[in-house]
Amino acid sequence: GATAPEWGTISSDYVKIANGILSNQGDLILNNFDFTTYKHFKVYLNGVNTNNNSNYLACRFQYDNSGSPATDTGNEYTYFLKGRHVYGSSSDTGENSGTSLQDRIRCNWQVTQTSNGGSWKQDFQFELSNWNNTNSSKMLFIRMGGVYDNGTEYHYYLDGGAVSRNDSRAYNGLRFFLNNSNNFNIDNYYIYGIKG
DSSP, X not given: OOOOOOOOOOOOSEEEEEEEEEEEESEEEEOOOOTTTOSEEEEEEEEEEESSSSBOEEEEEEEEETTEEEEOOSSOEEEXXXXXXXXXXXXXXXXXXXXXOBSXXXXXXXXXXXXXXXXXXXXXXXXXXXXXXXXXXXXXXXXXXXXXXXXXXXXXXXXXXXXXXXXXXXXOEEEEEETTOOOEEEEEEEEEEEOO
C-alpha cells in the first residue's frame, strides 16, 4: 500500500527576523542586523501615510556606538530615485542629492496626508548587504510604489538607491522618519534575513 512521504529537517535561508506596525509615531528604528548570520537583509514597509502635510519619508543608517544604538547624522549620504507618476498628470519623476553630500536619504516624493485620502498609502522595499565592513561604502537599494494625494491623485513609483560614503563605519540598522519630524503610520513592516 501507499505510505506517507517522509521529510528531513528543512533549513530556510530566508528568515523573517521581525515585524510590527507603527501608529502615529515620529520614527521607526530597526537595529541589530546580524551580518555574521545573514549576508543580506530585506525590509518592507507596507501602508505608509501620515496625519500631516508636505512630508517625505527619509532614513539614516544606524550603528553600534560602544554598545548603544546610534544614528549616523553626518553629511556622507547620497541618493538617487527615478520613476513615473500617472493619473493626476503623467510624467517622469525623481529625487536625488545632486553633487553635494547630504545628512539623510530621501525615500520618496511625498507621503499622503490621511485627510486627503485615508486609503491612499505607499509601500517600500529596501535591500542591503555587507554593512558590517569597515573598508568600503555601504549601499541601500530602494523601491516604492503607491498614491500621493494633495487634492489631486497621483499614482507613482520610484526605484533607486543610496550610499553612505563613510567607509570606516560598520552599520547595523535603519532609522525611518519624516523630513519635518511629524508622525507617520505603517500598516505592517517586516525584516527578512537571507543567509546565502
